[in-house]
Amino acid sequence: MPDGHPDLSGVWWRGADVGGRAPGAPAGPPRRRVGPPPVFFSSLYTPAAEAHAKTLGDKDDPTVHCIPTAFGTLNVSLFDVGAVGQIIQTPKFVVMLTETLHGYQIIPYDGRPHRDDQPPSNRGDAIGRWEGDTFVVDKTNFTDTSWISAEGRVSFHSDALHIIERYRRTNAKTLEIEATLEDPKVLTKPWVVPKQTLTLAPFDQLLQLDCADSTPESVTDAAAAAGPQKAPGKN
Numbered sequence: 001m002p003d004g005h006p007d008l009s010g011v012w013w014r015g016a017d018v019g020g021r022a023p024g025a026p027a028g029p030p031r032r033r034v035g036p037p038p039v040f041f042s043s044l045y046t047p048a049a050e051a052h053a054k055t056l057g058d059k060d061d062p063t064v065h066c067i068p069t070a071f072g073t074l075n076v077s078l079f080d081v082g083a084v085g086q087i088i089q090t091p092k093f094v095v096m097l098t099e100t101l102h103g104y105q106i107i108p109y110d111g112r113p114h115r116d117d118q119p120p121s122n123r124g125d126a127i128g129r130w131e132g133d134t135f136v137v138d139k140t141n142f143t144d145t146s147w148i149s150a151e152g153r154v155s156f157h158s159d160a161l162h163i164i165e166r167y168r169r170t171n172a173k174t175l176e177i178e179a180t181l182e183d184p185k186v187l188t189k190p191w192v193v194p195k196q197t198l199t200l201a202p203f204d205q206l207l208q209l210d211c212a213d214s215t216p217e218s219v220t221d222a223a224a225a226a227g228p229q230k231a232p233g234k235n
Helices: 047-053 216-226
Strands: 010-013 084-089 093-098 104-108 125-131 134-140 162-171 174-182 191-200
Touching: none
Parallel strands: 104 125
Antiparallel strands: 010 084, 010 191, 084 093, 093 104, 125 134, 134 162, 162 174, 174 191
């Protein structure tokens, strides 16, 4: 960039979208994981939070109703619940776009503080700064109605959630991301997310991927709003 900082712009993924196989990946079923299971956000719940988690299930997952996660199902906030994201960098902002739920986050890095005029949100309020070649993102002011991730993993959080992310473009086609999530109301200690390595995709823009709320309640509401339906062939 003109200011001397690396340009993080590009479409980033792990080599494939959701359900796809990355180029060069071995054929056949995925290999069985060896060693202890990875530590996840909910693994660090306090006893009270763990007890509450046991009362929740798939039906309580906010993403069923097209509500974004607070972080990301694949441990990458740029993805949300998908597997592809796009970064657009300007001299004042880094804009992060998610393919799923068609969401975005605008991150200023001109020295301004967190906003104090906005209500809590699903993705939080983000500000950025540069530490050498690493772009550091600080996120606060989360609502407590979203989850950290989705798809069968109960991961509620509180309004005290605080996320620090570090983005580093190691070469033209590689982006490394590190993150730490703090939530003193529900966690016994901060969750240090395993380092994520993304590659530059062979296309330069995201496509629209809509979300449809298909829960029984939403289907019933939609049918009621449509009014009574006539049988085919009858007036």
